[in-house]
Amino acid sequence: MSQQATCGEKCIPVTWLCDGQQDCPDGTDEQCEEMCGGHPQAWQCDDGKCVSISWLCDGVGDCSDGSDEVNCACPDQKVQCPGNSQCLDAWQLCDGHQDCEDGFDEASCPQVHCLAGQWQCRNKVCIMAGWKCNGINDCGDSSDEEDCASCPEGMLGCDEGRCILESLMCNGDADCADGTDEPTTCGKNCSLDNGGCEGQCSDTSWGVQCACRTGWQLQPDGQSCGDIDECSMAYGPCGQLCHNVPGSYFCDCIQGYQLHNLTDCQVTGDAIKILIAADQELGILDRRTGIYETLMHMKSRPSSVAYDLERNTYFWADEVLNVFVLGKLTSVPLYPEFKTVNSISVDWFTGQLYWTSSYAKVICAGLSDGRGYVKILEKDLTPEQLIVFPAKK
Template sequence: MGIETTVSSRGQTLGCHPDQWQCDDGKCIPHVWRCDGDGDCLDGSDEMDCTGSSECPPGQFLCVDSVGCVDASARCDGQNQCPTGSDEENCDATEGCLDSDWTCRNHICIPTDLRCNGLNDCLDNSDEEDCGLCGEDGIRCPDGTCLSAEKRCDGTTQCSDGSDEPITCGRICASSNGGCSHVCVDEPWGALCACSVGHALSPNGAVCKDLDECAPPFSPCMHQCSNTVGSYYCHCREGFKLNGTSTCLATGNETRLLIMQRSSLGLLNVKTQEFEAIKTPVLDPVALTFDGARGWYFWADHHGSIYKYDGQRSWTTYTA
């Protein structure tokens, strides 16, 4: 990002980035700190000549019955950021999960196939409750329901994906490999198909399809992942190099820290001490982290709620 040099309405020469405002003493601060009610310049110039305009800059929402603006992305994100909470009023009702997703007790949506996978994908562990073994040779449907072994191949489809009625019912491996595209094992009810590494069995119980290891929500790579037939490979963003098979290491010598400065989430250049605001305002944060592969930022408040910001908008991912 280049540096613009202009003359402000207060007469000082600006030598700051376009998204910054220059104090009368020459210090650069994030532009959103200008006229926010707190003095950030040592000389207090950022709070001078503030008329309390009823308008907000483009991309921001004007708080109702109070003074201040918040990012438009903060509107209806589940977190009160205006003093009176007006940014969370008159919001459309939150829609439910997709038919292909499973709804956690805390209302988070996860892919149905993550139900009962042994991992706490919901964060409240509701996706792993009532996930005991389905008895000897039992079947677990995508929604977590257990079916007894007798209900496999009984002619009635009971699982939403039809996996309890595979096309290999009544077949034997000695005849055309039981219909299996990869490995076939004879069972009392028919041919049980299995797949080689890097493949997953389709709901029809016979065809093995390539497993997309790069698919969300969990990628094996730190930065970018490219799927291949039966496998995958990792690569890194510009400025990083691959270390081993999945880890990316920075090649430059510029170190930046993810920190909170007042109510702004941003990056502090360790060498220059310059602070670059990423998200503001962020209220009451107690913990910060980021997803380097996707460019997502996360923070938690003292209540335990978790929020995510993707560079354009923010939303609540978990409510305590």
């Protein structure tokens, strides 16, 4: 049965909405003149956002206000399985039991948390915390660039984008959850001992505002500066080796590589090896010598391979994902419940794994040790191949 929408007491397929023919007695199915430019395959949420008409009543709230899942075939407090009229109670979602035929009710459950130094996007993707509000859509859903505008005149920022009146600064009450409105520099002046600032000092109506040079960060006391250890960040600045120094860092490369553009490492000479999957085995081909070395034998022929140089770990896909650590005798399947993987790729900065499935119509990102994964794209796509290039994120 096709997905249904309601008009009064009548149910109609969602594809009948905005099709140029009135199917509801009150004509609400054709009130489309101002909706998304009148595009026949678009539907406008109550908040003004436009989504694909095929997303209506699919059990996923694509509108921020959830209006695309209102007036569907399922009664209130129930969720509809995509593609049919089956309705589920809210408690049936993420209960470990597959109720929808395509596993929809268990597919979008939270399974991982971001690492220290990372920030989680609205779509559950983890990015470097410093990438928030850098002017680049690193999340893919732009959630990292929301609430980033500077505060209006007469207001100051705190609590990751929240603005408060400047008159609330240093009034004795903690108006910001992080305490930034009551710093230790209240009532001070830069002309006296630099306002107590270890770095730069600026006079304000409420006291002094301290700041630090590049490579240093202001400490919780609001006055002193501490070194930023760039090498300990989840997304390090170097392609291979990183060495932290006070106020800065420098990059280095492992044997067989040379430093390029101060951060990247390139192979020296012809010391290039190619990872090959063929004839039910995984092997390495030395481009300079032409010597082929078998790493391990397997029961199936892989369709995609990837290698994490930093962790000396190999990944491949046949029907499911597999991981093989050099020195161990056998491989280990990753997320065996996830079938028919087409392509895999590795973020060599973080070790995070990405894969596609044209059967499930999703692109996923997951931890390489099998602790959990999330679906980062699963709408209107049939992915086949995937390449990750972290340097251009």
